[in-house]
Amino acid sequence: MIPARQLLQSQLSAPLPEHPELVLVTDLDGTLLGGASEERRSFYRWLAEQRERVLHVFCTGRDLEAIADVLREDEPLGLSAPHLVIGDVGCTVACGASLLPVPLAVDPIDARWRDLEAPLAALLQDQPGLKLQPCSSNRRLAYYVDLELFDPGVIEQLEAAGATCVLSDNRYFDVLPAGVNKGATLLALLEWLEADHAAVVTAGDTLNDLAMFETGLKGVMVGNAEPALVAHLPSLPSVYRAQAAGCAGIAEGLRHFGFDHLWD
Numbered sequence: 001m002i003p004a005r006q007l008l009q010s011q012l013s014a015p016l017p018e019h020p021e022l023v024l025v026t027d028l029d030g031t032l033l034g035g036a037s038e039e040r041r042s043f044y045r046w047l048a049e050q051r052e053r054v055l056h057v058f059c060t061g062r063d064l065e066a067i068a069d070v071l072r073e074d075e076p077l078g079l080s081a082p083h084l085v086i087g088d089v090g091c092t093v094a095c096g097a098s099l100l101p102v103p104l105a106v107d108p109i110d111a112r113w114r115d116l117e118a119p120l121a122a123l124l125q126d127q128p129g130l131k132l133q134p135c136s137s138n139r140r141l142a143y144y145v146d147l148e149l150f151d152p153g154v155i156e157q158l159e160a161a162g163a164t165c166v167l168s169d170n171r172y173f174d175v176l177p178a179g180v181n182k183g184a185t186l187l188a189l190l191e192w193l194e195a196d197h198a199a200v201v202t203a204g205d206t207l208n209d210l211a212m213f214e215t216g217l218k219g220v221m222v223g224n225a226e227p228a229l230v231a232h233l234p235s236l237p238s239v240y241r242a243q244a245a246g247c248a249g250i251a252e253g254l255r256h257f258g259f260d261h262l263w264d
């Protein structure tokens with residue numbers, strides 16, 4: 001049997017670092033894209049310099065097209081492509097360099113989604129307060145939600161029909177195959193990477209990052225995290241609440257967890 005790491009590598013268009021000292025898993029909006037320009041510039045420069053020591057994974061609600069937008073728009077700030085991407089709130093895994101989906105990770109989610117999409121879409125049709133996002137059909141249904149109009153009763157029906165629902169930042173409503181989220185997809189990916197969990201740090205700022213923080217991996221909740229996420233802090237013993245926002249918060253968290261040597 002081909003080892004998992006080799007199989008994963010065979011589905012990527014760029015090599016992964018052989019022996020990374022840190023696997024850094026960052027949400028994008030509000031986290032890796034958060035903070036003042038100067039702090040972002042300096043953090044992106046550090047990431048680029050540490051490419052062989054830090055295996056970087058984006059873990060975001062954005063779809064691949066919107067991730068490509070970020071890489072293009074923030075290139076002037078020095079942001080480079082990560083090694084791997086988890087997109088669509090855990091429903092997509094792609095190579096960071098090519099942004100081509102990784103079949104090993106995506107095919108099983110796709111297979112589950114195929115039978116779910118039609119019945120879930122039927123339940124959601126004409127629901128007040130929901131508007132489909134343009135990135136709506138990558139193994140999930142993604143909506144903008146108006147909480148004043150939204151009827152939370154539909155969540156129970158969706159869950160009974162085989163979905164997991166995630167409300168985030170008071171404006172995003174995602175309907176995913178049951179059990180799929182940023183945390184579950186990350187754990188599967190770490191298994192393929194044969195990564196030592198002690199060398200993994202996650203970072204995020206909104207409720208769709210909660211599943212990542214609930215994995216028990218080290219986590220950094222950045223200073224600008226939404227209050228609904230901060231409320232979960234007491235039940236997340238492996239998560240550090242940073243003072244600083246965005247990029248500076250990630251750096252603060254990495255130092256807290258003893259990764260200072262990566263700045264030497």
Ligand SMILES: [Mg+2]
Nearest residue numbers: 027029030205
């Ligand atoms: Mg975010």
